[in-house]
Amino acid sequence: MSRSQVSGRPRYAVVAQALTEDILSGRYPVGATLPSEHALCAQFDISRHTTREALRRLQALGLVTRRAGVGTQVKSDHIVQRYVQVGDTVSDLYQYAKDMVLNVLEVSDIKADAATAALLGSEKGEAWSQLRGVRAMDGGGVPVALMDAYIIHAYRGVLGDIEGAGLPIWSLIEARYGIVPAEVRQQISATTLGRNEAERLAAREGDPALRITRHYLTQALDVYEVAISLYPAERFTYSNTLRIEQPVSVS
Amino acid sequence: MSRSQVSGRPRYAVVAQALTEDILSGRYPVGATLPSEHALCAQFDISRHTTREALRRLQALGLVTRRAGVGTQVKSDHIVQRYVQVGDTVSDLYQYAKDMVLNVLEVSDIKADAATAALLGSEKGEAWSQLRGVRAMDGGGVPVALMDAYIIHAYRGVLGDIEGAGLPIWSLIEARYGIVPAEVRQQISATTLGRNEAERLAAREGDPALRITRHYLTQALDVYEVAISLYPAERFTYSNTLRIEQPVSVS
DNA sequence: GTGGACAATTTGTCCGGACATTTGTAACGG
DNA sequence: CCGTTACAAATGTCCGGACAAATTGTCCAC
Numbered sequence: 001m002s003r004s005q006v007s008g009r010p011r012y013a014v015v016a017q018a019l020t021e022d023i024l025s026g027r028y029p030v031g032a033t034l035p036s037e038h039a040l041c042a043q044f045d046i047s048r049h050t051t052r053e054a055l056r057r058l059q060a061l062g063l064v065t066r067r068a069g070v071g072t073q074v075k076s077d078h079i080v081q082r083y084v085q086v087g088d089t090v091s092d093l094y095q096y097a098k099d100m101v102l103n104v105l106e107v108s109d110i111k112a113d114a115a116t117a118a119l120l121g122s123e124k125g126e127a128w129s130q131l132r133g134v135r136a137m138d139g140g141g142v143p144v145a146l147m148d149a150y151i152i153h154a155y156r157g158v159l160g161d162i163e164g165a166g167l168p169i170w171s172l173i174e175a176r177y178g179i180v181p182a183e184v185r186q187q188i189s190a191t192t193l194g195r196n197e198a199e200r201l202a203a204r205e206g207d208p209a210l211r212i213t214r215h216y217l218t219q220a221l222d223v224y225e226v227a228i229s230l231y232p233a234e235r236f237t238y239s240n241t242l243r244i245e246q247p248v249s250v251s
Numbered sequence: 252m253s254r255s256q257v258s259g260r261p262r263y264a265v266v267a268q269a270l271t272e273d274i275l276s277g278r279y280p281v282g283a284t285l286p287s288e289h290a291l292c293a294q295f296d297i298s299r300h301t302t303r304e305a306l307r308r309l310q311a312l313g314l315v316t317r318r319a320g321v322g323t324q325v326k327s328d329h330i331v332q333r334y335v336q337v338g339d340t341v342s343d344l345y346q347y348a349k350d351m352v353l354n355v356l357e358v359s360d361i362k363a364d365a366a367t368a369a370l371l372g373s374e375k376g377e378a379w380s381q382l383r384g385v386r387a388m389d390g391g392g393v394p395v396a397l398m399d400a401y402i403i404h405a406y407r408g409v410l411g412d413i414e415g416a417g418l419p420i421w422s423l424i425e426a427r428y429g430i431v432p433a434e435v436r437q438q439i440s441a442t443t444l445g446r447n448e449a450e451r452l453a454a455r456e457g458d459p460a461l462r463i464t465r466h467y468l469t470q471a472l473d474v475y476e477v478a479i480s481l482y483p484a485e486r487f488t489y490s491n492t493l494r495i496e497q498p499v500s501v502s
Numbered sequence: 503g504t505g506g507a508c509a510a511t512t513t514g515t516c517c518g519g520a521c522a523t524t525t526g527t528a529a530c531g532g
Numbered sequence: 533c534c535g536t537t538a539c540a541a542a543t544g545t546c547c548g549g550a551c552a553a554a555t556t557g558t559c560c561a562c
Contacts, residue, residue, distance in 0.1 A: 069525030320555025
């Protein structure tokens with residue numbers, strides 16, 4: 001009796017599919033509470049273990065949440081398709097060649113005024129360190145990017161690690177403080193180079209450029225680093241691959 | 252005895268953490284087979300149910316694979332951190348306002364020559380449909396984007412759905428054919444508008460612009476749609492949020 | 503030697519029971 | 533009226549056992 005004779009599929013899979021269809025069809029709307037494990041045992045004439053296995057599938061599909069003392073509640077009436085950034089880390093977010101290094105031009109400590117706080121997404125008056133630098137091939141090729149970075153005061157210790165580094169700053173923060181970005185917000189826009197920027201980048205004023213602004217947030221969604229990079233158009237293309245998360249099947 | 256007295260944590264969590272540390276430290280190298288469930292029961296003096304709960308955690312962490320008749324084998328010696336595109340679909344990939352519609356300028360059937368095949372990432376000689384259109388606010392505001400799209404012959408039926416549509420083409424393909432992109436490859440670069448492009452966009456020749464190229468791939472990694480959009484700089488900013496997949500803790 | 507039957511091992515499925523922990527609510531006492 | 537307590541209900545943890553299915557290797561017959 002370990003498999004249902006008719007279908008040849010595990011019983012928990014049959015139950016999971018039935019419940020899934022009930023949720024997708026709206027029979028159990030979002031927010032509703034599913035019958036308790038005990039009730040489902042009686043309804044499908046199965047053991048509690050099998051019931052829990054079925055509910056575990058629904059949970060993995062993101063359809064329900066389960067809490068002791070409350071029950072099983074419908075979280076979503078459709079199966080969410082999530083896209084995952086390929087590669088094992090955020091490495092695709094920096095795409096720096098191995099021999100690309102950052103040369104620091106200027107460093108200063110600031111207190112965020114209203115405009116800066118808005119840019120950084122932080123509180124006014126918070127203490128930050130500001131850094132300006134140029135990314136170029138090691139050995140002195142043409143510069144690829146002009147970067148303005150803001151690092152929250154608590155992690156200013158990385159400032160000493162930055163000169164000549166071939167890694168993005170968030171990676172240096174991770175190495176020194178063990179802080180991994182929980183969320184990364186990116187904004188990409190086109191612009192033209194100003195006179196000062198063009199000079200730093202050995203380009204012409206008015207040339208088209210890509211501006212990428214990235215906010216790095218902690219688990220608590222506090223911004224702890226902001227990087228604004230300016231890439232002359234012909235020297236850089238941002239690229240990105242998202243892959244659908246392999247769907248968790250009920251069977 | 253349902254919780255281990257010393258730690259106050261569930262027993263399966265203790266076992267899962269012990270095994271996790273053994274894997275991360277290399278005591279069980281990648282490819283090695285862990286002790287069988289029976290052996291782990293004896294080793295930790297727990298029931299098979301608890302053992303399986305612990306191993307289920309390791310599986311969720313992506314550290315091991317389990318197969319009947321074979322055993323539990325180490326798949327990875329480090330916990331991969333995956334970043335997920337937030338939002339319930341790829342909707343962040345299009346960011347179109349509700350009343351932004353696509354007006355078709357031109358449609359043609361083509362056979363991919365060498366250059367086109369390279370651009371599309373497909374085979375030379377394959378049959379595609381080509382479409383040029385302009386995205387603008389409904390009611391005739393300034394155009395926001397000039398778009399060139401390529402759709403593989405099999406899905407050319409969507410061409411009739413496109414005129415005036417407020418949704419991205421991949422979404423129309425999904426609605427009509429049930430095909431969801433399994434992978435999306437994106438390239439973003441800065442450029443300047445050519446004379447013809449500027450005219451279509453009611454902009455000036457030489458203005459900076461954002462070019463976004465997207466390849467949509469099936470599960471088998473065959474390209475079935477390519478969209479190339481050109482956005483005048485001040486009319487559009489691409490934005491994006493990646494969130495770390497909530498780490499599956501052993502506890 | 504090779505193919506097939508068989509056995510041993512391992513994980514998968516499923517049942518029964520028991521107690522712990524969490525949470526919402528209702529009864530109670532101030 | 534409000535805070536506390538007590539209870540009930542739900543899920544979480546854990547144990548025992550049994551058989552099924554998948555896989556691998558061994559042994560025997562040919």
